Structure formats: structure tokens, C-alpha cells
Amino acid sequence: MLNRILVTVVLSVFIALLGVGIIIPVLPVLATSLGASGFALGLITAAFSLSRGLLQPVVGNLSDRWGRKGFLVGGLFIYGLVGLLIPHAGSVGHLVMIRLFQGVGAAMIVPVAMAYASFLAPPGQEGRYMGVINIAIFCGIGCGPIAGGIVSDMWGLASVFHIMAGLCFFSFLLVMVNMPSVCPIDQRQQVGLWVNIRLMLNRRRTMGIFIARFGTVLMMVPTMAFLPVMMAQWPDSTGFQTGLVIAGRTLVNALLQYPFGWVADRCDKVLLLLIGCGCMSIAVFLIPTMTTFPTMVGIYLFLGLGEAVLWPVLGAYAAEEGRTHFGHGTMMGVFNLAMSAGVFTGALLAGMSMDSLGMRQAFFVTAGAIMLLTVMAAILIRSGEAAGEAEEQRPPSSPCG
Structure with missing residues (x-):
């Protein structure tokens, strides 16, 4: 069933x-x-x-x-x-x-x-x-x-x-x-939304998860909206090539979700969070330096790899918090609100950076913001777990088990 x-x-x-x-x-x-x-x-x-x-x-x-x-x-x-x-x-x-x-x-x-x-x-x-x-x-x-x-x-x-x-x-x-x-x-979770939100704000582990979710989607708008503009400036560039770049990233991300989900269940999630976000930050930083179709495909495939490492980790964290504290629906609702806020903020950040500094620098600013917020999130998650906030269902593996 x-x-x-x-x-x-x-x-x-x-x-x-x-x-x-x-x-x-x-x-x-x-x-x-x-x-x-x-x-x-x-x-x-x-x-x-x-x-x-x-x-x-x-x-x-x-x-x-x-x-x-x-x-x-x-x-x-x-x-x-x-x-x-x-x-x-x-x-x-x-x-x-x-x-x-x-x-x-x-x-x-x-x-x-x-x-x-x-x-x-x-x-x-x-x-x-x-x-x-x-x-x-x-x-x-x-x-x-x-x-x-x-x-x-x-x-x-x-x-x-x-x-x-x-x-x-x-x-x-x-x-x-x-x-x-x-x-x-969730028979155990019959608590109102505002009560749960107050509880979330008081848990370092939960806030770290939300900050990571917020920070890792800052790059959505620049990597999607700015790409056609950049590639249109290349000689002989086509819309089909732009579509292939985006599709390649999405395909790699989708194909690797389950394997990296298995890895997330067995390995240190904070380490995987930092690895995934590190790959994403490097890719976003390098995107404006690419000047040919093959290199752009390669950097977007690398970006998709970083996302594939990251999304199962954050999803697993959210599922754990939902099971043990807030209810699955409540946790996923606020978790996705953090994503929506990150996309909106990323659009503003990229737009203002582009207007004041230029498109190339907008990618650099976004890459720096992603890494900074991810490190903050990792510190909060790790300190919350050290304080006993995580009610683990099984002994943690270190680094894999």
C-alpha cells in the first residue's frame, strides 16, 4: 500500500x-x-x-x-x-x-x-x-x-x-x-503553525537547514535568466544550444538524485552539504568566464553534480525534522517557503549586482553569498546536533558506514 x-x-x-x-x-x-x-x-x-x-x-x-x-x-x-x-x-x-x-x-x-x-x-x-x-x-x-x-x-x-x-x-x-x-x-503532530514556527526559530539545527535551503537557490535566477543573454553574444550561438546547456544540468541532477540519496543516508550530511555547495559556488563563479559552447556545457554539468549532492541531503534533513518535531507537512511547507524566499532574494541580488557592477560580477557576488550562507548553515546544524537537538533514528556514520 x-x-x-x-x-x-x-x-x-x-x-x-x-x-x-x-x-x-x-x-x-x-x-x-x-x-x-x-x-x-x-x-x-x-x-x-x-x-x-x-x-x-x-x-x-x-x-x-x-x-x-x-x-x-x-x-x-x-x-x-x-x-x-x-x-x-x-x-x-x-x-x-x-x-x-x-x-x-x-x-x-x-x-x-x-x-x-x-x-x-x-x-x-x-x-x-x-x-x-x-x-x-x-x-x-x-x-x-x-x-x-x-x-x-x-x-x-x-x-x-x-x-x-x-x-x-x-x-x-x-x-x-x-x-x-x-x-x-501525522497523528502526533496536531500543533498549530505559529507554535511550530516559534519552535523552529529556537532550534539551531532547523534554522541551519532553512538557511542552507535559502542560500543554495540564490543562483537560480542568474544561472537561468542570464545564460541566454551571455550566450547570445557569442558568434553563431543558437537558442537550441542554450536549451541543451540547461537540459544537461537538469538531466545530470535528476539522474544522480537516487545514488546521492543513498550516499546521504550513509555519510556525514554536513560534509556532503559543504561539498555540494562548494561545487555549486565554484560553478557559479566560473560561468561568466566560459566563452565556448562545450565549456559552458561542462560547467553546467558540474553545477548539476553539485545540486545532485545537495538536494537529497537537505531533503533528508527536512524529513528527519518533520518526523521528530514538527510534522512532515509543516516542515516541508516552511522548507519550501525558504526556497521561494531564496529564489526571490537571488533575483534581487543578481539584478542589483548586474546594474551596479555588471553581469560578470553578479555571478561572483552570488557565488560568494552561497558559500557564506552554507558555512553559516553548517555551523548551526553541527552545533545543534552537538547540543543534542537531533533525535537520531540510528547511530550516525563517520564519515560513511
């Missing part, structure tokens, strides 16, 4: 995020056709991030108390509706409102899916289970833009959004039919 739940969650998340990824290359085109300015394009993105970020902890906490299936099917249904509504948007304001609505659905999907995996993971296998969910997330988002570009070229913009709706409604039916009506609830 538990394996069926996990397989259903993984498939539904993959299909839903494949649908979401499909619209990535075409949504800005639609917005521009409606007269969107640069500020409006940013607002359309921010609207989604705002509603998703604010609601994730609330949904996560309620899922601990009421069960998870209802939230997951609700989020998938909202995503399907969004796919039907976007082609009928008559103005930029309509798109902003639709994206706010989509953020509500997003708050019900990924954090709840991660809470499922966290709940189902046997003690000592948290990294592997969270790695499986990460595979679904990265493969869905990574494959979606390629499919979206092909569909748009063949059948037009509206068809992309209709396919998104179809995929999300299919995931909705998959969960409705295949998921047991009585789904896991």
Missing part, C-alpha cells in the same frame, strides 16, 4: 510539473502579445511566487492535521483550470490574477508530495525517498520546456496551455483513483 502511494505521488508530480514546464517558453510570449512591459513580466512571475510561498506553510500544517490527499487533488485540479484559463486572458491583469491562482495550486502540490515521501521514508532512508521525489520534479520541469517549444511550433500557443490542462487533469484522476481515501496523517 505504501509503495503504491509513493509511486502515485511521484507519477502525479512528474506529470503535473511536465505540464507546468511546457508553458515556460510560451507564457512570456503570450504576455508580450497582451502588451506586457518588462515590469509586468516580472509581476506575472512574482504573483505566482507570492501566493505559493505564503501558502506553503499553511497547507503543509493543515495536511498534517487533516490528511494530504485532498490538498494534492485540489492543487492538481487548480493547475488544470489554469491551463484552460490562460489562453482566454484578455489583459496582463488577467494573467497576474491567473498566476496568483496557480500559486495556490502550487502550494498544494510539491510540499504535500514531499511530505508524503517524508512520511513514508523508513528511518535511515530519507535521502533516497526524497531523491525519488526530486527526480520527478527535475524531470518534469526539465522536459517540459522542450516539449512546449515543439508543441508551440506545431500547433500554436493555445495548444500548449490545453496540453498543460490535460496533463494536470490526468494527474488529478490518477490520484483520485489510485490513492487510498484514508491517507497518512
Whole structure:
């Protein structure tokens, strides 16, 4: 039964995020056709991030108390509706409102899916289970833009959004039919959100996990948004090459999630955290120095390797904290809020650095910020564990066992 739940969650998340990824290359085109300015394009993105970020902890906490299936099917249904509504948007304001609505659905999907995996993971296998969910997330988002570009070229913009709706409604039916009506609830965790947040703020280990999650996604905007601008300045550079660079990073990250999840379950997580973030910082620092397509592919593959080391470690940490202290849904909700805050802050940091120092220096500043925050996080996690904050389910391995 538990394996069926996990397989259903993984498939539904993959299909839903494949649908979401499909619209990535075409949504800005639609917005521009409606007269969107640069500020409006940013607002359309921010609207989604705002509603998703604010609601994730609330949904996560309620899922601990009421069960998870209802939230997951609700989020998938909202995503399907969004796919039907976007082609009928008559103005930029309509798109902003639709994206706010989509953020509500997003708050019900990924954090709840991660809470499922966290709940189902046997003690000592948290990294592997969270790695499986990460595979679904990265493969869905990574494959979606390629499919979206092909569909748009063949059948037009509206068809992309209709396919998104179809995929999300299919995931909705998959969960409705295949998921047991009585789904896991954290019976021990019936504490309100604000009580849990106060407890989180008082635990060094938990705050270290959140800081690491926040710091390691600062590079999302510069590594995604600035890359096409840099490569467009090269002679004979193509959009297809840019897509290959991004796809290579995502593919390496996805393929290595489960193996490094196994490593995270057996090795010193703080050491792995520092190694993964060190690789990421080096890659981000070197990106603006690359001047050819092969070298850019290589540095993005290295970046994907660092992410593959890192994500199962942080997911395993979050699963442990959810099991022993806060409830899986509450922990994953706040954990993902830290990610949303990091992406937003990284966008601001990169934008201000670029405007005042230049694009090249923006990467250097971001790389330094990632490493600084990671070291702070590692110190907090290690000191919290030394103080007995970690309620280990098994003897720790040093460095591997």
C-alpha cells in the first residue's frame, strides 16, 4: 500500500510539473502579445511566487492535521483550470490574477508530495525517498520546456496551455483513483503553525537547514535568466544550444538524485552539504568566464553534480525534522517557503549586482553569498546536533558506514 502511494505521488508530480514546464517558453510570449512591459513580466512571475510561498506553510500544517490527499487533488485540479484559463486572458491583469491562482495550486502540490515521501521514508532512508521525489520534479520541469517549444511550433500557443490542462487533469484522476481515501496523517503532530514556527526559530539545527535551503537557490535566477543573454553574444550561438546547456544540468541532477540519496543516508550530511555547495559556488563563479559552447556545457554539468549532492541531503534533513518535531507537512511547507524566499532574494541580488557592477560580477557576488550562507548553515546544524537537538533514528556514520 505504501509503495503504491509513493509511486502515485511521484507519477502525479512528474506529470503535473511536465505540464507546468511546457508553458515556460510560451507564457512570456503570450504576455508580450497582451502588451506586457518588462515590469509586468516580472509581476506575472512574482504573483505566482507570492501566493505559493505564503501558502506553503499553511497547507503543509493543515495536511498534517487533516490528511494530504485532498490538498494534492485540489492543487492538481487548480493547475488544470489554469491551463484552460490562460489562453482566454484578455489583459496582463488577467494573467497576474491567473498566476496568483496557480500559486495556490502550487502550494498544494510539491510540499504535500514531499511530505508524503517524508512520511513514508523508513528511518535511515530519507535521502533516497526524497531523491525519488526530486527526480520527478527535475524531470518534469526539465522536459517540459522542450516539449512546449515543439508543441508551440506545431500547433500554436493555445495548444500548449490545453496540453498543460490535460496533463494536470490526468494527474488529478490518477490520484483520485489510485490513492487510498484514508491517507497518512501525522497523528502526533496536531500543533498549530505559529507554535511550530516559534519552535523552529529556537532550534539551531532547523534554522541551519532553512538557511542552507535559502542560500543554495540564490543562483537560480542568474544561472537561468542570464545564460541566454551571455550566450547570445557569442558568434553563431543558437537558442537550441542554450536549451541543451540547461537540459544537461537538469538531466545530470535528476539522474544522480537516487545514488546521492543513498550516499546521504550513509555519510556525514554536513560534509556532503559543504561539498555540494562548494561545487555549486565554484560553478557559479566560473560561468561568466566560459566563452565556448562545450565549456559552458561542462560547467553546467558540474553545477548539476553539485545540486545532485545537495538536494537529497537537505531533503533528508527536512524529513528527519518533520518526523521528530514538527510534522512532515509543516516542515516541508516552511522548507519550501525558504526556497521561494531564496529564489526571490537571488533575483534581487543578481539584478542589483548586474546594474551596479555588471553581469560578470553578479555571478561572483552570488557565488560568494552561497558559500557564506552554507558555512553559516553548517555551523548551526553541527552545533545543534552537538547540543543534542537531533533525535537520531540510528547511530550516525563517520564519515560513511
